[in-house]
Amino acid sequence: MDVRKSSGADRPAGREAARRPGAAQPRATQADRRARTRAALLESAARGLSRYGYGNLRLEQVAQDAGYTRGALYHQFTGKQDLTLAVTEWVLDTWWQEVGVFVERAPDPIAALLTLARGHAVYCRRDIARVAMALRLEFAGQDHPVGRAVEQGYRDLLDRCTALIEAAREAGAIPDDPDGPPAGTLALAYVGAIEGTSIALSGHAPHDAPLVARAAAGALGLTYDPGEHTDPGRTAHRRTTRREAS
Secondary structure, three states: OOOOOOOOOOHHHHHHHHHHOOOOOOOOOHHHHHHHHHHHHHHHHHHHHHHHOOOOOHHHHHHHHHHHOOOHHHHHHHHHHHHHHHHHHHHHHHHHHHHHHHHHHOHHHHHHHHHHHHHHHHHHHOOOOOOHHHHHHHOOOOOOOOHHHHHHHHHHHHHHHHHHHHHHHOOOOOOOOOOOOOOHHHHHHHHHHHHHHHHHOOOOOOOOHHHHHHHHHHHHOEOOOOOOOOOOOOOOOOOOOOOOOO
């Protein structure tokens, strides 16, 4: 094998050949193939967990739906628990890439909270979105690795929302009623409004996103008007007055 550098005259010709239509593409490496297999199995398992739950998940069906054999699945995961733990992490990462990054870019806490609501509604149009809720219900009250992982993800979301609500109260964007609920309790209501409304409006795009945001705004004591805001970082909102609330 000649490891000498090609001459300057040789290099452009090689580059042009790579650009020509029909030119042979570099072969995928073993790591690339493994990553594609893993991603396909994770998405298939996420769909299965959303539909059937952990107890009824069949690994053979997961592999078949992904286009692989059960042996390929076991080459990636040691069993159902290992696969499900990987799915929960993958779903959280996917949610962050599709929703969380826009929440972080929002200009103020209220915009962040309503961006999260709209983004979650859009995310729930995918059939992998109910994994966390399905597993949280299935493992409620049980000391199980999957249940602990899902509960931790839920607590992290609540903590993030609680911090945003506290910041919004400090800024005067949410009424800070001394007799009102603590920020953590308000965060529970807010997350519950988002999750419940997103599920109820499954299949009702594009109306789902503004209606979920409206439900979230109501939980926060705000009046929501979607207007014509297309930028995920921009949200129309105003405080609900005591007269409007009564």
